[in-house]
Amino acid sequence: MQCQLSVHDDGDHYGLLTDAGEYGTALWIRWQERAEVDLVVLSDCPVVATGPDGEGCCLFVGHTELHTWEDTLKEVSCPI
Structure with a gap:
């Protein structure tokens, strides 16, 4: 399973099992x-x-770092 939070090196990791x-x-x-x-x-x-x-x-209430749409923007942006 892959952690759903934006890139981080320490602390808890979270994977969505089911809504x-x-x-x-x-x-x-x-x-x-x-x-x-x-x-x-x-x-x-x-x-x-x-x-x-x-x-x-x-994600869930109180998650660290970025919201999912903020993380996605950084992943798909292209250098000009």
């Missing part, structure tokens, strides 16, 4: 390097991007 579909929550797998794996239910991140599309963040 619970109820009450704005999802089931996540949480782990640290060389440590046990936990299953955790986390509330969805409520932040929405500005602009006409208003894409919502696909």
Whole structure:
């Protein structure tokens, strides 16, 4: 499983297992390097991007670093 958070070297890693579909929550797998794996239910991140599309963040409340649309922009940008 690959961590869903933007690039980071330490701390917890999270992988989405399934969208619970109820009450704005999802089931996540949480782990640290060389440590046990936990299953955790986390509330969805409520932040929405500005602009006409208003894409919502696909992570959870209180995640570190970037929202999913911010991370995607950096990955797909091309040098001029």
